Amino acid sequence: xxxxxxxxxxxxxxxxxxxxxxxxxxxxxxxxxxxxxxxxxxxxxxxxxxxxxxxxxxxxxxxxxxxxxxxxxxxxxxxxxxxxxxxxxxxxxxxxxxxxxxxxxxxxxxxxxxxxxxxxxxxxxxxxxxxxxxxxxxxxxxxxxxxxxxxxxxxxxxxxxxxxxxxxxxxxxxxxxxxxxxxxxxxxxxxxxxxxxxxxxxxxxxxxxxxxxxxxxxxxxxxxxxxxxxxxxxxxxxxxxxxxxxxxxxxxxxxxxxxxxx
Numbered sequence: 133x134x135x136x137x138x139x140x141x142x143x144x145x146x147x148x149x150x151x152x153x154x155x156x157x158x159x160x161x162x163x164x165x166x167x168x169x170x171x172x173x174x175x176x177x178x179x180x181x182x183x184x185x186x187x188x189x190x191x192x193x194x195x196x197x198x199x200x201x202x203x204x205x206x207x208x209x210x211x212x213x214x215x216x217x218x219x220x221x222x223x224x225x226x227x228x229x230x231x232x233x234x235x236x237x238x239x240x241x242x243x244x245x246x247x248x249x250x251x252x253x254x255x256x257x258x259x260x261x262x263x264x265x266x267x268x269x270x271x272x273x274x275x276x277x278x279x280x281x282x283x284x285x286x287x288x289x290x291x292x293x294x295x296x297x298x299x300x301x302x303x304x305x306x307x308x309x310x311x312x313x314x315x316x317x318x319x320x321x322x323x324x325x326x327x328x329x330x331x332x333x334x335x336x337x338x339x340x341x342x343x344x345x346x347x348x349x350x351x352x353x354x355x356x357x358x359x360x361x362x363x364x365x366x367x368x369x370x371x372x373x374x375x376x377x378x379x380x381x382x383x384x385x386x387x388x389x390x391x392x393x394x
Contacts, residue, residue, distance in 0.1 A: 140368055141234070141247040142326050145176055148242045157365065158235050158247040166212050167220045167229060171200060173207040173237070173245060186211070188222060189234040195223050200237060249322070280394055281338060281350075284310060293335055293353070293387060295377035300337030300353065304328070310336070311352075312393040318352070323369035327354035327388070335387055336394070350394050353387030363388075 143155040156174040160167070169188070183199035186209065200209035219226040237245040288301035305328060308316045318324055328334055335353040351373075356362060358374055359382060366374070366388040376386030 139249045139322075140365055141249045141322055143171070143173060143235075143245050143247040146244050146246055155245050160229075160232065160249055162215065162229055165215050167215050169197075169211045169213075169235065171207070171209045171235065171237075171247075173200070173202060173209075174205070176202060176205040176207075176239075176245065185238045187236040187238065188232060189236055190227060190231045191233060193225070194236070195225060195227075197222060280310075284336070284394070291335060293377065294375050298337060298339060300335040302333045303336050304333065310394055315352075315392045318370075318392075321369055323366055323371060323388070324352075324354050327356050331355040336392070350392050351389045352392045353389045356386070356388055358382060358384050358386055 139160045140157055141160075142157050145152045145155045153175060155176050156172045158169065158171045160169055162168075171186075181201075181203045183201045186197050186200050188195045188197050197211050198209075200207050213220040213222050215221075215229075219228055220232075232249065234246060234248040239245065284301055285299065288303055288307070291300045291302055292298065293300055303310070305319055305325075308319050311318070324334070333355065335355075336350065337353075338350045353375075354366075354371060356366075358376065358380055363374060366372075371388040371390045373389040374380055374386055375389060376384050378384075380386065
């Protein structure tokens with residue numbers, strides 16, 4: 133039996149290679165003998181009410197997988213592909229799931245909707261992060277003293293994002309060497325990248341109210357606005373909690389959190 137796998141990517145509207153706005157999300161799931169791609173398009177203004185071609189992208193191919201109908205800037209589409217012996221059958225081509233990089237919807241000349249599950253070395257893949265980082269973000273080496281947390285507070289801006297005594301530091305993608313090696317791979321987490329490139333920072337801090345006297349719990353926070361759907365996506369990407377200054381309410385700014393080690 134094939135193990136269940138689900139990946140979610142944000143969709144963005146691009147014009148002449150430049151990101152215009154967010155445009156929904158797309159999921160890629162694998163279970164038993166099917167690969168399923170589900171697209172939900174939102175906020176795509178000024179498009180005609182018609183069907184547009186959908187392409188599945190690998191590093192070497194652009195595969196036509198049908199069309200999606202967009203009406204009043206919204207559209208939903210689902211495509212299923214037979215999966216057997218480690219490969220999906222897509223338009224008579226046999227493709228491994230990890231070869232699938234992205235989905236592309238061709239609207240008009242130089243105007244597309246794209247969602248990337250995996251960043252490649254191609255120029256077009258850099259659009260996911262607005263041409264600002266390479267495939268593997270360059271990690272900044274940070275000198276760590278014996279008391280690592282105190283050293284971090286001396287090197288980074290201190291924040292109180294939740295309006296209480298807890299201290300967090302503001303960090304960027306390039307600073308991820310402050311984390312244990314097992315957590316440095318989060319630089320490729322799509323949910324984290326989306327939050328970072330919207331708000332230009334992440335937070336890292338400890339919560340003394342959790343754990344024991346022999347254990348200090350550290351949390352990495354991705355900025356965002358609280359919505360139930362956003363929370364579901366966050367959980368899928370490993371961010372199990374959300375906190376804000378005061379009570380958590382729909383539409384309120386705060387941070388999606390996950391536990392890490394430094």
